[in-house]
Amino acid sequence: MLKPFLKAFNSTDKNKYALTDIRFRATDGKILEVDNGFSKLDSKEVAAWRKRFNARLCSNKLLDRSGVWRYREFLPWARPFDTVVTMPEGNTPIFNMPRSAAYCGMKALLCKHQGLNPTGSFKDNGMTAAVTQAQKLGAKMVACASTGNTSASMAAYAARAGIKSVVFIPDGQIAYGKLSQSLDYGAITIQINGDFDKAMSIVQEVCERGNIYLLNSINPFRIEGQKTIMVEMLHQLDWAAPDWVIVPGGNLGNSGSFGKAFDEMIQLGFIKKLPRIAVVQASGANPLYKSFIDKNTVLTPVQAHTRATAIKIGNPVSFDKALFAVKLTNGIVEQVSETEIALAKSRIGVDGVGCEPASATTVAGCKKLIERGTIKPENTVVCILTGNLLKDPDYTVEFHQDYLFAEADRSVTLTGTGKINTGGFANKPVKLEADADVILEYLLKNRS
Numbered sequence: 086m087l088k089p090f091l092k093a094f095n096s097t098d099k100n101k102y103a104l105t106d107i108r109f110r111a112t113d114g115k116i117l118e119v120d121n122g123f124s125k126l127d128s129k130e131v132a133a134w135r136k137r138f139n140a141r142l143c144s145n146k147l148l149d150r151s152g153v154w155r156y157r158e159f160l161p162w163a164r165p166f167d168t169v170v171t172m173p174e175g176n177t178p179i180f181n182m183p184r185s186a187a188y189c190g191m192k193a194l195l196c197k198h199q200g201l202n203p204t205g206s207f208k209d210n211g212m213t214a215a216v217t218q219a220q221k222l223g224a225k226m227v228a229c230a231s232t233g234n235t236s237a238s239m240a241a242y243a244a245r246a247g248i249k250s251v252v253f254i255p256d257g258q259i260a261y262g263k264l265s266q267s268l269d270y271g272a273i274t275i276q277i278n279g280d281f282d283k284a285m286s287i288v289q290e291v292c293e294r295g296n297i298y299l300l301n302s303i304n305p306f307r308i309e310g311q312k313t314i315m316v317e318m319l320h321q322l323d324w325a326a327p328d329w330v331i332v333p334g335g336n337l338g339n340s341g342s343f344g345k346a347f348d349e350m351i352q353l354g355f356i357k358k359l360p361r362i363a364v365v366q367a368s369g370a371n372p373l374y375k376s377f378i379d380k381n382t383v384l385t386p387v388q389a390h391t392r393a394t395a396i397k398i399g400n401p402v403s404f405d406k407a408l409f410a411v412k413l414t415n416g417i418v419e420q421v422s423e424t425e426i427a428l429a430k431s432r433i434g435v436d437g438v439g440c441e442p443a444s445a446t447t448v449a450g451c452k453k454l455i456e457r458g459t460i461k462p463e464n465t466v467v468c469i470l471t472g473n474l475l476k477d478p479d480y481t482v483e484f485h486q487d488y489l490f491a492e493a494d495r496s497v498t499l500t501g502t503g504k505i506n507t508g509g510f511a512n513k514p515v516k517l518e519a520d521a522d523v524i525l526e527y528l529l530k531n532r533s
């Protein structure tokens with residue numbers, strides 16, 4: 086039987102901390118990770134695991150139906166799995182994206198849409214694991230700082246588990262789709278005057294002093310759940326690793342979790358070839374990109390600016406984990422502008438898929454990396470779309486009205502600076518008389 090424990094990530098602190106030890110940093114201040122104690126499987130065991138994963142696709146048990154817990158062999162710390170809190174999350178499709186591919190200059194492009202989770206973002210993959218742990222620990226209250234999706238997900242899973250939740254959000258900087266969720270799911274919602282990085286520092290102090298369980302991605306059990314996004318992706322691809330996986334980088338928990346997934350799968354002998362990870366940041370919130378370019382392994386925080394609010398983070402908690410993921414997979418870090426994000430998002434839209442702005446950094450980054458020659462047009466690429474189109478409808482409507490600003494202020498009417506050139510991709514609504522002749526004439530002119 087494996088005996089999982091917590092340990093410091095990338096640290097000289099070699100202590101083993103118990104899973105029940107409520108702490109988020111080692112004695113030297115480094116963040117923690119779960120050591121699942123995996124050792125190499127023989128080929129028969131690998132085949133047995135894969136067979137089991139396939140069999141669970143036909144099961145009606147909630148635990149098997151979850152795209153996280155279907156792969157519970159990768160989550161031994163949660164044994165015996167009888168108290169798992171699941172919606173059930175995951176099971177997100179991989180779409181073939183012909184128009185986005187053409188936009189990038191690729192033969193084909195795949196997008197795995199984590200925005201089709203129960204609360205509309207990949208945060209559910211992590212939250213099912215971390216709220217399960219919160220319940221095991223007997224937590225009475227859970228909290229997080231959030232740019233919106235973490236709070237929506239936490240509020241939902243905490244409600245399912247019957248645990249009170251508190252969210253800290255930056256005032257006026259979160260998309261309404263997300264705010265509406267945490268309100269509706271019953272979370273105490275505290276708007277603070279300050280940005281995400283400020284909210285993050287406050288929530289850590291409040292949790293520590295108030296004996297409240299913290300559910301940001303500094304929580305190592307979130308990372309455990311998010312790992313399975315890569316396991317599910319490989320399962321969907323019949324265990325053939327793509328050449329590249331492209332992921333947006335904000336607080337960098339997701340990038341870090343993908344690195345851990347691949348690290349463990351290699352340790353287990355589960356796959357032979359690793360995909361290369363490309364982390365893409367908004368150029369206005371790019372601390373990982375900067376350090377990557379400067380070959381610097383120390384984080385220098387930045388003041389974050391981007392309309393892609395889910396990645397508007399200047400002081401990412403999982404910086405070390407993301408750097409590890411990039412190094413492990415011979416990966417890369419790229420940055421994209423506000424215009425590049427907006428245009429790529431519109432191409433993901435015309436594939437009939439759509440996503441929120443942060444997710445579009447992936448397709449924008451793919452196009453850039455093709456142009457640089459880093460990614461080859463014939464490569465297999467999976468972009469991870471992290472959030473649902475409906476999370477941030479304002480952004481999308483502003484784009485299509487040809488009225489999207491890089492810096493926007495909607496306090497009275499929408500004003501802003503740095504209007505984004507939609508490059509002919511805006512699909513403006515048309516105002517016509519309620520008259521069939523007029524409408525038909527318009528449609529005849531716009532058939533193709």
Ligand SMILES: *Cc1c(COP(=O)(O)O)cnc(C)c1O
Pocket residue numbers: 206207208234235302333334335336337338339340395396441443444471472473
């Ligand atoms: C949270 C989030 C991100 C950023 O993920 P990190 O793990 O913080 O890097 C990107 N896109 C969406 C939609 C998100 O909700």
